[in-house]
Each structure stands twice: as structure tokens, then as C-alpha cells.
Amino acid sequence: MDYSFSNRIAALQPSIIREILKATSGQNVIPFSAGNPAPETFPIEAIRTFTQSILEHDPVTALQYGITEGYAPLRQALTTHLNTGFNTGQESDELFIVSGAQQGIELACKVFCNEGDTIICESPSFIGSLNTFRAAGAKLVGVPMETDGMDIEKLEHALQTEQNVKLIYVIPSFQNPTGITTSEEKRKAIYDLAKKYGVMILEDNPYGELRFKGQDVPTIKSMDDEGLIIYVGSFSKILSAGLRVGYVLAPYEVVQKMVVAKQGEDVHTAMLPQILAYKFMAEYDYDSHIDSIRTIYHRKSALMIEQLNQHMGDRITFTQPEGGLFLWCDLPHQVPMLEYAKTAAAQGVAVVPGTAFLVDESEPCNAIRLNFSTPSDEQIVKGIQILGQVLDSYK
Amino acid sequence: MDYSFSNRIAALQPSIIREILKATSGQNVIPFSAGNPAPETFPIEAIRTFTQSILEHDPVTALQYGITEGYAPLRQALTTHLNTGFNTGQESDELFIVSGAQQGIELACKVFCNEGDTIICESPSFIGSLNTFRAAGAKLVGVPMETDGMDIEKLEHALQTEQNVKLIYVIPSFQNPTGITTSEEKRKAIYDLAKKYGVMILEDNPYGELRFKGQDVPTIKSMDDEGLIIYVGSFSKILSAGLRVGYVLAPYEVVQKMVVAKQGEDVHTAMLPQILAYKFMAEYDYDSHIDSIRTIYHRKSALMIEQLNQHMGDRITFTQPEGGLFLWCDLPHQVPMLEYAKTAAAQGVAVVPGTAFLVDESEPCNAIRLNFSTPSDEQIVKGIQILGQVLDSYK
Numbered sequence: 001m002d003y004s005f006s007n008r009i010a011a012l013q014p015s016i017i018r019e020i021l022k023a024t025s026g027q028n029v030i031p032f033s034a035g036n037p038a039p040e041t042f043p044i045e046a047i048r049t050f051t052q053s054i055l056e057h058d059p060v061t062a063l064q065y066g067i068t069e070g071y072a073p074l075r076q077a078l079t080t081h082l083n084t085g086f087n088t089g090q091e092s093d094e095l096f097i098v099s100g101a102q103q104g105i106e107l108a109c110k111v112f113c114n115e116g117d118t119i120i121c122e123s124p125s126f127i128g129s130l131n132t133f134r135a136a137g138a139k140l141v142g143v144p145m146e147t148d149g150m151d152i153e154k155l156e157h158a159l160q161t162e163q164n165v166k167l168i169y170v171i172p173s174f175q176n177p178t179g180i181t182t183s184e185e186k187r188k189a190i191y192d193l194a195k196k197y198g199v200m201i202l203e204d205n206p207y208g209e210l211r212f213k214g215q216d217v218p219t220i221k222s223m224d225d226e227g228l229i230i231y232v233g234s235f236s237k238i239l240s241a242g243l244r245v246g247y248v249l250a251p252y253e254v255v256q257k258m259v260v261a262k263q264g265e266d267v268h269t270a271m272l273p274q275i276l277a278y279k280f281m282a283e284y285d286y287d288s289h290i291d292s293i294r295t296i297y298h299r300k301s302a303l304m305i306e307q308l309n310q311h312m313g314d315r316i317t318f319t320q321p322e323g324g325l326f327l328w329c330d331l332p333h334q335v336p337m338l339e340y341a342k343t344a345a346a347q348g349v350a351v352v353p354g355t356a357f358l359v360d361e362s363e364p365c366n367a368i369r370l371n372f373s374t375p376s377d378e379q380i381v382k383g384i385q386i387l388g389q390v391l392d393s394y395k
Numbered sequence: 396m397d398y399s400f401s402n403r404i405a406a407l408q409p410s411i412i413r414e415i416l417k418a419t420s421g422q423n424v425i426p427f428s429a430g431n432p433a434p435e436t437f438p439i440e441a442i443r444t445f446t447q448s449i450l451e452h453d454p455v456t457a458l459q460y461g462i463t464e465g466y467a468p469l470r471q472a473l474t475t476h477l478n479t480g481f482n483t484g485q486e487s488d489e490l491f492i493v494s495g496a497q498q499g500i501e502l503a504c505k506v507f508c509n510e511g512d513t514i515i516c517e518s519p520s521f522i523g524s525l526n527t528f529r530a531a532g533a534k535l536v537g538v539p540m541e542t543d544g545m546d547i548e549k550l551e552h553a554l555q556t557e558q559n560v561k562l563i564y565v566i567p568s569f570q571n572p573t574g575i576t577t578s579e580e581k582r583k584a585i586y587d588l589a590k591k592y593g594v595m596i597l598e599d600n601p602y603g604e605l606r607f608k609g610q611d612v613p614t615i616k617s618m619d620d621e622g623l624i625i626y627v628g629s630f631s632k633i634l635s636a637g638l639r640v641g642y643v644l645a646p647y648e649v650v651q652k653m654v655v656a657k658q659g660e661d662v663h664t665a666m667l668p669q670i671l672a673y674k675f676m677a678e679y680d681y682d683s684h685i686d687s688i689r690t691i692y693h694r695k696s697a698l699m700i701e702q703l704n705q706h707m708g709d710r711i712t713f714t715q716p717e718g719g720l721f722l723w724c725d726l727p728h729q730v731p732m733l734e735y736a737k738t739a740a741a742q743g744v745a746v747v748p749g750t751a752f753l754v755d756e757s758e759p760c761n762a763i764r765l766n767f768s769t770p771s772d773e774q775i776v777k778g779i780q781i782l783g784q785v786l787d788s789y790k
Contacts, residue, residue, distance in 0.1 A: 042455065
């Protein structure tokens with residue numbers, strides 16, 4: 001059989017990161033390439049207790065079909081959490097549950113974009129989202145990242161010149177892959193431009209609570225007095241990635257459409273994980289848990305930065321993130337980045353070539369993304385040492 | 396903000412069934428409208444034990460990111476199960492895990508259909524799938540159901556006359572909504588036509604193991620010597636609907652594309668539910684469990700049929716399913732079906748108007764769908780009595 005795939009799908013390639021993750025999983029590779037939360041951040045004992053309690057007291061709710069919008073107590077707890085903790089969410093907004101933030105991003109695209117419509121993205125940006133947009137047949141337009149967020153002039157230029165712009169996609173806090181946090185000033189500027197040009201903002205904030213340095217910056221959604229923003233959050237980095245529970249806060253009318261689209265994808269998010277997420281919010285010391293994750297990632301990022309300074313500090317530049325899981329490391333211009341990444345992999349250290357995150361992968365890029373949440377402290381020390389040795393070979 | 400939704404989404408309506416389910420959930424309504432498995436079929440005690448064991452011995456696998464294709468031991472167990480139990484699956488096929496069968500159906504559509512391409516469906520058919528196809532912008536062409544499956548002549552006519560037919564969608568065993576099982580002869584005829592016209596078959600088999608009467612009929616996939624069939628199965632009716640675990644068996648090349656599309660939707664299916672499904676297959680008395688479900692549904696369907704005969708047998712006709720969850724009930728032609736369903740709902744009995752399942756909802760239809768898995772025995776007796784009384788009012 002000679003298969004005739006749909007136009008949008010025929011050209012797609014598997015995500016480089018997920019392919020690397022597959023290739024390196026379960027082996028003795030030092031995983032600077034992943035985006036996994038540190039396993040020691042999973043509240044395993046609490047999850048055991050909560051699961052036992054759920055299956056003891058209300059097993060049928062956990063095992064039976066639920067409604068597409070999600071488990072009502074979890075929706076309520078999240079709505080309150082965003083309102084009181086982050087001043088985020090208006091009367092006219094609604095919150096529903098998705099099977100990981102990725103689904104929220106995909107649904108936003110499905111609901112707003114016809115094939116050929118334009119999505120403006122930070123460049124570099126999260127490859128999973130970029131591939132989702134590509135799979136929907138959207139045209140991606142990248143706006144370069146500066147140290148405090150998107151280049152606002154270039155964003156306005158794109159809004160002025162591009163046809164059928166439907167979404168501006170931003171990861172404002174501790175961005176994947178760069179670790180950059182968009183300043184409050186730029187957040188306001190992005191919001192004002194969205195308002196001026198009548199374009200929706202897709203605000204992806206999976207790492208928002210994982211600040212371990214500096215001052216909190218308001219979400220863009222907290223500025224949303226016109227119903228322009230679809231805000232997507234996740235339990236993947238604060239409870240468990242494998243449970244696949246995320247959420248979307250957006251204007252009611254938008255949520256109605258996204259829920260219908262979700263019905264057609266997976267009917268609803270798995271119930272047991274949703275109830276677990278609810279108990280985690282309602283019955284656990286949520287704030288202490290978040291604090292403990294911050295402490296772990298602060299230590300790991302500081303260790304990675306210290307090692308980078310020690311072994312390569314004179315030759316490379318890198319972001320110093322105030323939270324999240326990643327830092328972005330620019331190699332000296334004479335080092336061929338792809339070859340460097342391959343050599344490092346051959347020596348047992350997996351990093352992701354920066355090109356993977358570009359809107360246009362053929363643009364020049366001499367950076368690699370380093371993840372500090374997945375490797376152990378020992379792996380960080382050993383891995384950066386090896387990366388330094390590989391760099392030495394290009395002297 | 397005046398939202399400009401994508402063309403495909405702008406026209407979509409929420410599923411009637413899911414709206415009814417929402418409206419009637421948690422109330423004193425007798426639920427002949429749902430498609431929920433009977434809660435007494437959930438192996439709750441085993442799920443408790445397995446969950447405890449998973450979170451004791453391998454919590455990190457259950458809580459960390461997994462690969463998009465799914466949990467390897469589960470994929471292997473299912474591949475073996477389909478091979479040895481159902482002679483289904485070739486060397487050239489591959490199996491991967493989805494977040495419920497609905498996702499498998501949606502991915503098949505996404506991978507093969509451009510907007511405007513045609514999908515041939517049984518009519519009536521499962522509303523969830525029809526809405527998924529509609530949300531993808533596909534053109535639906537219905538082929539009427541006969542007592543032993545699709546009208547083969549009309550199927551061939553559709554294949555001859557319709558443009559860009561990409562999929563033939565069939566639920567060959569205990570179809571939702573009719574309860575009809577497609578005969579072996581017709582399965583062969585459908586397969587031969589798919590081969591002749593070079594069209595893929597999407598075989599949706601969520602109820603396949605729930606036969607409580609008559610003889611097993613081979614899956615269409617078991618006849619697939621040309622790589623034409625995407626076979627979708629589910630744990631929803633045999634383990635738990637709320638865990639959202641299903642699977643797809645299809646030619647390797649097709650699976651590669653579906654997996655890339657799944658990456659962009661939810662990255663992977665929740666891990667804890669996948670490992671639970673694996674343990675259910677590997678460590679539980681699977682066959683006895685299936686037998687016990689069959690016994691329950693045999694009893695419930697027989698009770699519903701007995702009550703229908705007693706209260707309305709002289710005035711209505713209905714299918715006598717050999718398995719599954721549903722029967723299809725034709726009202727006398729002078730009874731206005733939609734009004735009948737509304738009156739029944741007002742009297743506390745929820746049924747689904749047959750029109751909801753038609754490819755063209757404006758076609759004449761005087762049938763309702765009755766589900767016998769969700770209501771208790773007492774509810775079946777009381778509910779059918781009420782349905783009979785409502786019918787009396789049209790004498």
C-alpha cells in the first residue's frame with residue numbers, strides 16, 4: 001500500500017528532543033538534553049496516601065467517565081489559586097483541565113488557526129509547541145529573543161506585515177529553551193500590541209512557580225481586561241509529568257470551543273490523575289512543596305553555572321536563569337555546534353542543539369540547551385567537565 | 396473581543412450525548428442515555444493492589460515523562476493478546492498506546508484527511524467519532540446499516556462516486572448505537588472493496604471482547620494482508636473508562652505518522668494508567684474478568700429485552716445485540732421521536748434520540764438508543780415501565 005497522508009502530516013518529522021530522549025533513555029548517558037523534572041521533586045509518599053484514599057473512598061469517580069471540562073473540585077481549586085496567588089483570571093474567564101499543557105497549546109491552535117494562518121513565536125521557543133503548530137499547517141513567524149524577552153519592535157513589525165496572524169505564543173517565565181524571563185515592561189508591551197492588532201496571546205507558563213531567584217513578575221494574563229489571553233499551566237513540573245494534567249484559563253467563549261475540540265481528542269483527561277492533582281492542592285502543604293522544588297533547582301542551577309564557569313567560563317556565554325529547568329549556552333563562533341553536540345553525545349553527554357528550537361531551523365545558531373533538573377549533582381559535575389574537554393578539542 | 400475562530404471549529408456544537416450526560420449526571424435520572432460501563436465491572440480491589448505495588452516499587456516510572464509510543468511492556472502484552480487471541484496483527488504492523496480509543500480515531504483522521512476529504516461511515520454511527528471527523532473538516536458520507544452490517548452495494552456506490560475518500564469507518568462488533576454485528580461475509584466484502592478502491596479502513600472495536608451470545612466473528616484486521624487497516628481498541632469497557640487507555644494497531648509506516656501527531660497533542664498517555672493496564676493484563680485473571688463482565692451484560696440486556704417485550708413489545712421493534720452496551724429501538728411511525736425523548740426525560744428517563752447518530756441529522760429517524768450497562772437492574776425495570784407509559788400516551 002502506498003499511503004497518501006494528509007498534506008500537513010506528510011512533511012512532519014518526529015521531535016528531535018523526543019528522539020534524543022528515546023535514544024538516551026535507560027542508558028548511561030548524562031541527560032542534559034531532557035526537560036524532565038527531578039524525580040526527587042515527586043511527592044511520592046503523598047501520592048501513595050492520596051491514591052489509596054481515592055481508591056478506598058471514591059473508586060468509581062476515579063475509574064468512570066468524567067465530563068470533558070474536568071474534575072470540578074480541581075477546576076475550582078485552580079481558579080482560586082490563580083486568582084488569589086497570581087491575581088490572574090477575570091469573571092469572564094473559565095478554567096478547564098487538559099491532558100498536559102501541550103494539549104492546551106494544541107487546542108488553542110486548533111480553535112483559532114486555519115491552515116496557512118500565522119502564529120508569531122519567540123525564537124528560539126519550545127520545540128513541542130512549534131511542532132504542534134506546524135502539524136496544524138500554521139505559518140510560524142519568529143521574533144528574536146533579547147535578554148528581557150521578545151524584540152518588541154520586531155514583534156510590531158511582524159504584526160504589521162504578516163497576514164492572518166491569529167496567535168502570539170509566549171513563554172514569559174524561565175523560557176524553554178533560553179531560561180529568559182520576559183520583563184514586566186515587555187509583558188505590558190506585548191499585551192498592548194495584541195490589543196492594538198486584535199490578536200490573541202497564548203501564554204504558556206509551565207515553570208511560573210519555579211522561581212528560585214529574583215522578584216516575581218505578573219503574568220500577562222493578569223493584565224487581560226479584554227479577553228485576549230489563553231493561559232496554559234501544568235502540574236508536570238510541580239507534581240508529576242507522567243500524570244499528564246494541565247489546565248487552561250481563557251475567556252468563557254474561547255473555552256467553550258476548546259472543550260468541544262477536546263471532546264473529539266480524548267473525551268476527558270484521566271480521572272485518577274485529576275483527583276490526585278486536586279488532593280495535592282487541597283490536602284498537601286503545597287507552598288512548602290513548591291519551596292522544596294525551588295531549593296533543589298536553585299542548587300542544581302548554581303552547581304551547573306559554577307561548573308560551566310570553571311571549565312568553559314572564558315570561552316562561552318550563557319543565561320543565568322532565575323527559575324525553571326534550562327540554561328542556554330552560546331559556544332564560541334569557531335566551534336561547529338552540531339558536530340560539538342554529536343561529539344559530546346559520543347562521550348556520554350546529551351545536549352540539544354539550539355537549532356532544534358528555531359522557528360527557521362536553517363538560521364545560524366551556535367547555542368546548545370542545557371537542562372539542570374534531570375541530571376544528578378554528580379552527573380552535572382562530570383557532564384560539564386566532559387563538555388569542557390570536548391570544547392578544549394576545538395582550541 | 397470578537398473572536399475569529401477557525402472555520403472548522405466555528406460551526407461545531409458540543410456532542411448531544413455529552414451534554415445529556417452532563418445534564419443528567421449525579422441526579423435521579425435513569426441513565427439509558429449514557430455509554431458508561433457498569434461500575435460493578437471495575438476490578439477495584441485489583442486496581443488498589445496494583446496501584447500500591449506500582450507506587451511502592453517503581454514510582455518514578457509512573458510519575459515521570461514516558462515516550463509517546465507508550466509503556467513498552469503494555470505494548471508487548473497487547474500485541475501478543477491480539478495475535479494469539481484474535482489472529483490479529485501482522486509482522487508489518489505496530490501497536491502504540493493512545494489516551495482512549497477516541498484519540499486513535501482522531502489521529503487516524505488527522506493523518507489521512509485534508510479538509511474536504513471524504514470519510515465513509517456506517518449510518519447511524521458513534522457520535523463521538525462523527526464529531527471528531529466533522530471537527531477535522533472532513534466530508535461524511537453515510538452508508539445505511541442493515542441487520543448484518545453496512546449495505547455493501549451502497550458502500551461500493553459511495554466508493555465509486557465520492558471524491559477523495561480516505562477512510563471507511565466501521566464498528567463491526569455490537570455497534571454503537573445499533574448493537575448490530577457485521578457478519579463475516581460483509582467484513583470480507585468491506586475489506587475487498589477497500590482493497591479494490593485503495594482506501595484505508597478504520598476498524599473501531601471497543602466492545603469486541605464483550606460478546607455474551609452467539610459465535611465470535613473475525614476482526615477485519617485479521618484479514619489485512621495489504622496494510623489497509625487501522626485497528627483501534629480500548630480498556631474503557633473492560634478495565635476502566637476513566638483511566639483513558641486505548642491502543643492502535645496499524646501498519647508501521649502509518650503508526651510513525653500517528654505517533655508524531657500524538658506527540659503534538661498530549662506528548663504521551665498518562666503513565667500510571669498505562670502501567671495499571673499492563674498489570675491488569677499480566678497479573679490478573681483477565682479471562683475470568685472478561686467472563687464476569689459478559690455475564691453481567693448478558694443479564695442486563697436480557698432484562699431490558701424482557702421488559703421491552705412486556706411493556707411495548709407489540710408496538711416497537713429493537714435489535715437483540717449479541718454483546719456490547721446498546722440496543723436500538725424503533726418507535727411506531729406515528730410517535731414523534733424527539734418529543735417522546737423529551738417527555739421521557741421530563742419523567743426521569745434519559746434516552747438518546749437516534750438522529751444524534753446520523754451522518755445527516757436531518758434524515759428521518761424514529762429510533763432511540765438504549766444503554767443497558769449503566770442502569771441498575773431496578774432502574775432498567777422502572778425505566779422501561781416509564782418508557783412504556785410515555786408510549787401509551789401516544790395511543
